[in-house]
Amino acid sequence: METTGKTIFVPGATSGIGLALALRLHARGNTVIVGGRRTELLEQITAEHPGIHAVRIDTADPASIRTAAAQVLADHxxxxxxxxxxxxMEPEDWTSSGFLETAERIVTTNLLGPIRLVAAFVEHLRTRPGAAVVTVSSGLAHVPLRVTPTYNATKAAVHRLSESIRLQLEPVGVQVVEIVPPAVRTSLMPxxxxxxxxxxLDDFADEVMTLLETQPDAHEILVEGVKPLRFAEVRGVYDATVERVNASDPHAAAL
Structure with a gap:
């Protein structure tokens, strides 16, 4: 993916990894539109970073996605x-009642959200030279964290979805790039x-940008910190890696 001279929509960019990448893409001369649910954060971002655009979007709401897509394409x-x-990302305890609502909410946001977003924009992107869809999975797609089973599952699905739609979209001119974060210091979980x-966060975002710039044809963006998870099974250390992740991560003691 080219990292300059593009017009880029980043729904989910009011904080954390999304905002960090949006700011770096903006600094490289791209036109960047950030999206999120909270209008006060969108207003703050556009005020603090002149030139960045903002659109309200709730990626758990199909109607909101359609409305935001129409606005983005009309304006850009x-x-x-x-x-x-x-x-x-939310903890779940499948040994007690009450986890289903949380699990369904995670599936709606983490899996249906990207599917609906791609559906809303893919027809347009097919008309643009050098177009790209960027997905975000997780190292936990490959090595599970005990306290977040549905999060792990949705990110595994995003990984496989990315590999699958790449087979269809790249022949018609839309690159599919999957960013695979490890644990990053954000507010994703308390x-x-x-x-x-x-x-x-800044170290992760800087490394991602370097990889995007130096590997424009990459299918996966893998910072060094995620490779032990991404390749644990391939390297024959899956069980040991699962044990290490769940022993060392502070969220593993939540249940």
């Missing part, structure tokens, strides 16, 4: 890149900002 008919960032096992 040169849109080249969709970065499907939005996602949630306390994760201080997770000693997590990468500092």
């Amino acid at each position: 008919p040169d849109l080249d890149v969709l970065v499907a960032m939005a996602g949630i 306390g994760q900002e201080h997770n000693p096992m997590g990468l500092p």
